[in-house]
Amino acid sequence: MKIVAIDKKDWEKSLDRLRQSYGLIGPVKDDRYHYFRKLSEGQTPDFDFFNTRTSAKEIVYPQSEDMFEYTLDPTKEDYHLLKEVEKDYSPKAVLGIRPCDAKAVALVKLNFDTEEYKDPYWLRSWEATTFVGLACDAPCSTCFCTTAGCGPYHEEGLDVLLADDGDRYLAKVLTEKGKKFIKAAGWTEEVDAAERFESGKAAAEDKIVSKVSTENLAAADTLALHGNEQMWEDISFSCINCGTCTFVCPTCWCFDIQDEVHGKQGKRMRNWDSCMFPIFTVHTTGHNPRGTKLQRVRQRFMHKLKYFVDKYDSGIMCVGCGRCVQQCPVNIDIRRVCDLMNGYGAKDACAVEG
Amino acid sequence: MSALSPAIQDREELVENPYLPYPVRIDDIVVETEDRNLKTFKFVFLNEQDEKKFDYHAGQFAELSIPGKGEIPIGIASSPVEKGFVMFTVNKAGVVTTHLHNMKVGDIMGIRGPMGNWFPWEMLEGKNVLLVGGGFAFTTLRSSIVYMLDPANRSKFGNITVVYGARTPGMLLYKSELIEWEKRDDIDMHITVDATDDPDWKYNVGFVPPVTEEKAPQGDENTYAIVCGPPIMIKFTQPVLEKLGYTHDRIIMSLENRMKCGIGMCGRCNIGRELVCKDGPVFTLEQINQTPREY
Numbered sequence: 032m033k034i035v036a037i038d039k040k041d042w043e044k045s046l047d048r049l050r051q052s053y054g055l056i057g058p059v060k061d062d063r064y065h066y067f068r069k070l071s072e073g074q075t076p077d078f079d080f081f082n083t084r085t086s087a088k089e090i091v092y093p094q095s096e097d098m099f100e101y102t103l104d105p106t107k108e109d110y111h112l113l114k115e116v117e118k119d120y121s122p123k124a125v126l127g128i129r130p131c132d133a134k135a136v137a138l139v140k141l142n143f144d145t146e147e148y149k150d151p152y153w154l155r156s157w158e159a160t161t162f163v164g165l166a167c168d169a170p171c172s173t174c175f176c177t178t179a180g181c182g183p184y185h186e187e188g189l190d191v192l193l194a195d196d197g198d199r200y201l202a203k204v205l206t207e208k209g210k211k212f213i214k215a216a217g218w219t220e221e222v223d224a225a226e227r228f229e230s231g232k233a234a235a236e237d238k239i240v241s242k243v244s245t246e247n248l249a250a251a252d253t254l255a256l257h258g259n260e261q262m263w264e265d266i267s268f269s270c271i272n273c274g275t276c277t278f279v280c281p282t283c284w285c286f287d288i289q290d291e292v293h294g295k296q297g298k299r300m301r302n303w304d305s306c307m308f309p310i311f312t313v314h315t316t317g318h319n320p321r322g323t324k325l326q327r328v329r330q331r332f333m334h335k336l337k338y339f340v341d342k343y344d345s346g347i348m349c350v351g352c353g354r355c356v357q358q359c360p361v362n363i364d365i366r367r368v369c370d371l372m373n374g375y376g377a378k379d380a381c382a383v384e385g
Numbered sequence: 386m387s388a389l390s391p392a393i394q395d396r397e398e399l400v401e402n403p404y405l406p407y408p409v410r411i412d413d414i415v416v417e418t419e420d421r422n423l424k425t426f427k428f429v430f431l432n433e434q435d436e437k438k439f440d441y442h443a444g445q446f447a448e449l450s451i452p453g454k455g456e457i458p459i460g461i462a463s464s465p466v467e468k469g470f471v472m473f474t475v476n477k478a479g480v481v482t483t484h485l486h487n488m489k490v491g492d493i494m495g496i497r498g499p500m501g502n503w504f505p506w507e508m509l510e511g512k513n514v515l516l517v518g519g520g521f522a523f524t525t526l527r528s529s530i531v532y533m534l535d536p537a538n539r540s541k542f543g544n545i546t547v548v549y550g551a552r553t554p555g556m557l558l559y560k561s562e563l564i565e566w567e568k569r570d571d572i573d574m575h576i577t578v579d580a581t582d583d584p585d586w587k588y589n590v591g592f593v594p595p596v597t598e599e600k601a602p603q604g605d606e607n608t609y610a611i612v613c614g615p616p617i618m619i620k621f622t623q624p625v626l627e628k629l630g631y632t633h634d635r636i637i638m639s640l641e642n643r644m645k646c647g648i649g650m651c652g653r654c655n656i657g658r659e660l661v662c663k664d665g666p667v668f669t670l671e672q673i674n675q676t677p678r679e680y
Binding site: 313342 | 403405652654675
C-alpha cells in the first residue's frame with residue numbers, strides 16, 4: 032500500500048488545500064479534555080492527546096438529529112405530512128481519529144447497513160466522511176484494544192492511517208476514499224516506510240498491558256450466562272444507571288425517536304438513548320422487561336459480549352478504547368466483566384478482585 | 386430463527402427512507418367495546434401506489450405515525466385479501482393512542498410498514514390451525530381468520546378452530562364477524578366471556594384456558610396453535626396446550642415490546658439476540674424458550 036510523507040512544516044498549508052474539498056474535523060482541547068470539533072479556517076487539529084473524552088461516533092451519528100419536519104397548521108396544504116429535512120452531506124474528513132474509534136464505526140455499520148433496511152441518515156453521513164486515523168504510539172493504561180479485536184495501528188474503518196515520524200507524518204493510503212483525500216491534500220512524496228509502520232505497531236502493541244479474554248464467549252451458553260444472577264448482582268451492585276458508559280462508548284448505537292413541537296411547526300428527531308435507563312424498555316402498561324438495574328447492566332454486557340458475538344461472528348462489540356473504564360463513576364470495569372463472562376463456570380468468579 | 390423468517394422481499398423500503406411513513410386518511414372509525422377504549426380505524430392511502438408497497442401478511446404490524454405526537458407499533462387487523470384499505474384496532478393507553486382516539490374521519494396521518502415477520506402461512510398449509518385469543522389481542526388473529534376463510538385460501542388449510550374470550554360480551558372485538566363465523570361450518574368457533582348476566586348470551590362462559598381444554602382439538606403433527614393474548618392468559622393456556630399434546634414447536638406466539646424504529650436498529654426490543662420488531666414478532670414457543678424472555 033502506498034505511503035506518503037508530509038513535512039510538518041507543510042501541514043497547515045495542506046490543511047488549507049483540503050478545506051477546499053472537505054469540511055475538516057479533528058481533536059481540539061477544551062480546557063481539560065480533547066473532543067472532536069469542526070475545524071474552523073486556519074485551525075489545526077491538536078494531535079497531542081491520548082484519546083478524546085467522547086468517542087468519534089457523533090461525527091457520523093450526531094447525538095441529536097432531525098429526521099422530518101411538518102406543519103400542524105390545518106389551514107396549510109401539507110398539514111400533517113412529514114417532509115425530509117435538508118441535510119449537509121458534503122464531503123468531510125476527520126483527522127486524527129484513533130484506530131479504536133474507526134473500528135467502532137465499522138462495527139456500528141453492521142447495525143445500520145443491513146440486507147433488509149438501510150438507515151439513510153447514518154449511511155449518507157458515513158459515505159460523506161473520510162476517516163484519517165492517527166496511530167497510537169502512547170496508549171493509555173486503560174487501553175485494551177489488542178485483545179478486543181483492534182490495535183494501535185489497526186486499519187479497519189480507516190481510509191488513511193497517519194503515523195508521527197518526528198518532523199514528518201507518514202500517511203498510509205488504505206482505500207479509494209483515502210486516495211482522493213491524499214490527492215486533494217497534495218501529498219505526493221511517496222516513500223518506502225513500511226518498516227516504520229511495522230516497528231511502530233510492534234512497539235505500540237508492547238505498551239498495551241491491559242487485556243481481556245474472549246475466547247470462550249462464542250461457545251458459552253446464553254441462558255446459563257444470562258441466568259447467573261449472582262454474578263450479575265455482583266457486577267451491577269454499585270451501578271447508578273447514569274448512562275455515562277453508553278454515552279462515551281464508540282460502539283453504543285441505540286436511539287430514541289421523538290416528536291418536538293414549537294407552535295405549529297414540528298419535527299421528528301432521533302436522539303442517542305441508553306439501555307441503562309428504565310424508560311428505554313417500559314411498556315405503556317407500566318410493565319418493564321428490564322425494570323431493574325441488574326437487568327439493564329446485564330443487557331449492556333450481554334449485548335456487547337455475547338448477543339453481538341453470536342449475531343455477527345465479528346468478535347465483541349467493544350474495541351478496547353477504555354473510556355467506560357475511565358469515566359464510570361463507580362468503577363465498573365468491562366475488562367473484569369468480560370473476563371468473568373469468559374471464565375463463567377470457573378470457580379470463585381467474583382466481580383471484586385482481591 | 387430461520388424457520389419463521391421468510392425470505393425478505395425486494396421491497397421499496399430498500400431504496401426509500403424506512404423512517405418515512407406513507408400518508409393516509411382516516412376513512413372510518415368504529416367503537417369496538419362497551420368501555421369505548423378500543424376503536425378500529427380504517428385508513429386509506431393518499432397515494433394509490435403506496436397501497437401496493439404496503440404488501441403485508443397476516444401477523445405483521447406497522448407503526449401508526451401522528452405528527453407532533455409520535456409513533457406506535459400496532460398489529461394489522463385487516464387482512465391481505467381485503468383491498469382498498471388497512472385497518473387497526475387500537476387500545477387507548479398512551480400519548481399517541483389517546484390522541485388517535487380523538488382524531489376524526491378525514492384526518493391525515495401516517496403509516497410505516499409493514500414490519501416484522503408473520504404467521505408461517507406456507508408451513509401451515511395442509512395443517513389444522515387452532516387460534517386462541519384473549520381480550521384485544523385478537524387483531525392479527527382476525528386478519529388470519531379472514532385470510533384463511535377467503536375462498537381462494539380455505540381449501541389450503543385443514544380444520545380451523547377458534548377460541549376467543551373477553552371479560553364481557555361488550556368487550557369482544559368484531560362482534561358481527563364473530564356471529565357470522567359462528568354460523569359457518571368451515572370454522573369451529575368457541576366464543577367465551579369471563580362472566581355475564583345477559584340472559585340472551587348463548588355462547589360459552591369461562592376463561593380462555595379451560596374453554597380451550599374442553600373445545601380445542603388434540604395436538605398432533607398436523608395441528609398448530611397460534612396464541613395471542615394477555616400474559617396471564619398465555620401463562621395458563623400453555624399448560625393446557627401441552628396437555629392436549631401440542632409440542633413447543635407447534636405453539637406459535639406473537640410478542641410485544643417497546644419499539645421505536647420497527648426495523649431492527651434502535652436497539653430496545655431485543656430478547657437476547659433476537660429483535661422482536663424484525664426477527665419477530667412471531668416466534669414459536671420453542672424459539673422463545675431459547676431466549677432470556679425479556680418481554
